Amino acid sequence: AQSVSQHNHHVILSEAASLELGCNYSYGGTVNLFWYVQYPGQHLQLLLKYFSGDPLVKGIKGFEAEFIKSKFSFNLRKPSVQWSDTAEYFCAVKGTGGFKTIFGAGTRLFVKA
Amino acid sequence: DTAVSQTPKYLVTQMGNDKSIKCEQNLGHDTMYWYKQDSKKFLKIMFSYNNKELIINETVPNRFSPKSPDKAHLNLHINSLELGDSAVYFCASSQDSKNIQYFGAGTRLSVL
Numbered sequence: 578a579q580s581v582s583q584h585n586h587h588v589i590l591s592e593a594a595s596l597e598l599g600c601n602y603s604y605g606g607t608v609n610l611f612w613y614v615q616y617p618g619q620h621l622q623l624l625l626k627y628f629s630g631d632p633l634v635k636g637i638k639g640f641e642a643e644f645i646k647s648k649f650s651f652n653l654r655k656p657s658v659q660w661s662d663t664a665e666y667f668c669a670v671k672g673t674g675g676f677k678t679i680f681g682a683g684t685r686l687f688v689k690a
Numbered sequence: 691d692t693a694v695s696q697t698p699k700y701l702v703t704q705m706g707n708d709k710s711i712k713c714e715q716n717l718g719h720d721t722m723y724w725y726k727q728d729s730k731k732f733l734k735i736m737f738s739y740n741n742k743e744l745i746i747n748e749t750v751p752n753r754f755s756p757k758s759p760d761k762a763h764l765n766l767h768i769n770s771l772e773l774g775d776s777a778v779y780f781c782a783s784s785q786d787s788k789n790i791q792y793f794g795a796g797t798r799l800s801v802l
Contacts, residue, residue: 613791613793615731620780620796621733621780621782622793623791623792676740676745676746678735678789678791679735680735682732683731683732683733685731
């Protein structure tokens with residue numbers, strides 16, 4: 578069965594610190610991969626996505642993620658976080674042959690000003 | 691010009707009541723979804739419709755009944771509400787098989 582595991586439930590960083598949020602998935606076939614972000618009091622929105630090609634994908638607001646197929650991972654990174662990055666981050670996976678997207682449990686990031 | 695809109699935004703009700711949440715998308719998407727986000731922020735798919743046809747129906751109590759009158763609308767009706775139904779319910783839509791989803795603002799349901 579498909580599953581998504583996010584390693585950290587809560588992360589606290591100071592501004593300008595570097596960020597890496599881990600995401601591992603379990604699925605036997607080809608996948609589409611996503612990171613969504615939910616800012617406080619707002620709805621989820623797409624941060625970045627991977628469908629095929631270059632495994633290093635860049636998203637909005639300076640975020641990037643790297644797909645490592647051999648590790649079934651899609652970790653999210655940002656070199657220097659800002660206070661406005663405080664949010665909940667969700668990794669999501671969808672098998673290319675199916676309809677269902679599976680979301681991870683989310684990582685709550687708090688950035689101290 | 692909100693892309694995916696849900697109403698109401700907040701819903702407070704007593705146990706045993708029946709309530710509905712409405713969702714509309716103006717993106718021209720073919721597929722719509724209902725998710726439940728519990729107090730721990732865990733997001734779980736409940737239902738999905740593609741062109742008014744049910745394509746995903748997760749293990750959800752049959753007190754929950756989705757209805758899609760057309761592909762731009764997906765409503766969620768809940769009968770005999772229970773305390774455990776308290777959560778934020780998100781509607782979403784997507785167009786293609788790659789499934790980039792666009793979410794509504796959520797409906798915070800509180801069952802007292």
